[in-house]
Amino acid sequence: MGSQIGVTGLAVMGQNLARNIARHGFPVAVHNRSESRTKHLIERYGDEGDFTPATSLEDFVASLDRPRRIVIMVKAGGPVDAVIDELVPLLDKGDILIDGGNSHFEDTRRREKALAERGLHFLGTGVSGGEEGALNGPSIMPGGPDDAYAPVAEILTTIAAQVDGTPCAAHIGPDGAGHYVKMAHNGIEYADMQLIAEAYDLLTSAAGLSAPEIGQIFRQWNEGDLESFLIETTATVLGHTDAATGRPLVDVILDEAEQKGTGRWTAQSALELGVPVTAITEAVYARALSARKDQRTRASAILPGPSGGSAPDGFVDAVRDALYASKVVAYAQGFEQMRAASDEYDWNVDPGTLATIWRGGCIIRARFLDRIKEAYERSPELPNLLLDDYFRDAVANAQDAWRKVVHTAVDLGVPTPAFSASLAYYDGFRRERGPASLIQGLRDFFGAHTYRRVDREGVFHTLWSEDRREVSAD
Ligand code: NBP
DSSP, rough: OOBBBEEEEOOOHHHHHHHHHHHHHHHHHEEOOHHHHHHHHHHHHHHSOOOOEOOOHHHHHBBOOOOOOEEEESSSHHHHHHHHHHHHOOOOOOEEEOOOOOOOOHHHHHHHHHHHHTEEEEEOOOOOOOOHHHHOOOOOESSSSSHHHOOOOOOOHHHHHTTTEESSSOOOOTHHHHHHHHHHHHHHHHHHHHHHHHHHIIIIIOOOEEEHHHHHHHHHHHHTTTTTHHHHHHHHHHTTTOOOTTHHHHHHHHHOOOOOOHHHHHHHHHHHTTTOOHHHHHHHHHHHTTOOHHHHHHHHHHHHOOOOOOOOOHHHHHHHHHHHHHHHHHHHHHHHHHHHHHHTTTTOOHHHHHHHHHHSTTOOBTTTTHHHHHHHHOOTTOOOGGGGGHHHHHHHHHHHHHHHHHHHHHOOOOOOHHHHHHHHHHHTTOOOOOTTHHHHHHHEEHHOOOOOSSSSSOOOOEEETTTOOOEOOO
């Protein structure tokens, strides 16, 4: 008997995933390009389960039961191709490669196609939850052919987080579907964190509260509809005191947000699909602006803001409501994007399944995901979450507070790009008739791009430079 599965790439994610697999009683082969990581894993955690360490890929492959099941957990991009190229000559038809890193979904589509031509299965698999999730139960999003998923389903569903007896792992769809929804998950995570940061900024800059005070407020918010891993974590981070200075740690952390790219990819894909994911995109832009520290420092001494003012009564509760309403919009946008991608690539992704497997193990896990799951149970073809009764009412109840908060932010000069963009999207979405008629008129004027009418079928053009008579452009 060999190992049932192998993991190559034993940095933080691969090591913890291998330990998770072993702890659940599956014999696991482990390998890493540099031997030191393999040694470290065996020396430190070798007694947690049935590990077979290998120093070469040949030995690693030889130690696996057939069909061979290999998780690749290396840096996304070139390293994944390098590992695949090394593995392929060692494999047989029907073997299964599982890329568990944050690969771009187009790379996954390319790899799946190329490997299928050689009789090998490829599962592009999103793994969410960071290092803690990888060890104790992540949310797992495999994409690829049914034949590839079936032999790994038991292992993946067993090691995943479990919520109410349901595993946070499910086959998402063919080729790039798994990595796409993982990317969109990360995009939503960007929006979630930006909204939280804006709430924190408002409570600091407009309401004058300290980090520990705001941490307490977040702890209370975590008792209600906002209950989630990120809100709870915000309370913890804001309550943490820096050992070196005695100040709140958040006050001494440099205010430049970094990014690894999944938020940007989400926004890029949304632009290509023509889906307005304004909250996620604003979150990416906000990180980019935060990174311009030198320019901001110069600008802060030069550019004037408004001349003072203060937060109105009831502001803390209003910020909570605005955060919730904005979050509903961010998720509505993200889920609409995944549906659009699913249509574009013929993936048949079920949004209700995503809400179900994101309830545990991942960074955006939240009570809120239960509400999304219920919305898709009520209406599996729901085009936008805002059209569901629960979310319609949730936003309607919050909207006065939401408007008050954005109004206050504008008055006081506190930037709230994601709050504001979400509100603008909501107002745009709920309008039966908007101002795009004028845009069409202008486009027809300078480019003869034509327009359609509300009262007649057909495509029309106005002879603007001649007699301004309308002609049919069909
Ligand atoms: P890293 O993304 O830091 O990658 C390090 C691993 O890649 C090491 O095992 C390294 O081997 C290996 N590697 C590299 Br770099 N180039 C290689 C090559 N040409 N051939 C073979 N191996 C190569 O590891 P990570 O943070 O554990 O993340 C793994 C994947 O999981 C990434 O795609 C990441 O985006 C994704 N992810 C990470 C998190 C997280 O919280 N960190 C969460 C979710 C997803 P070496 O030891 O020999 O250098």
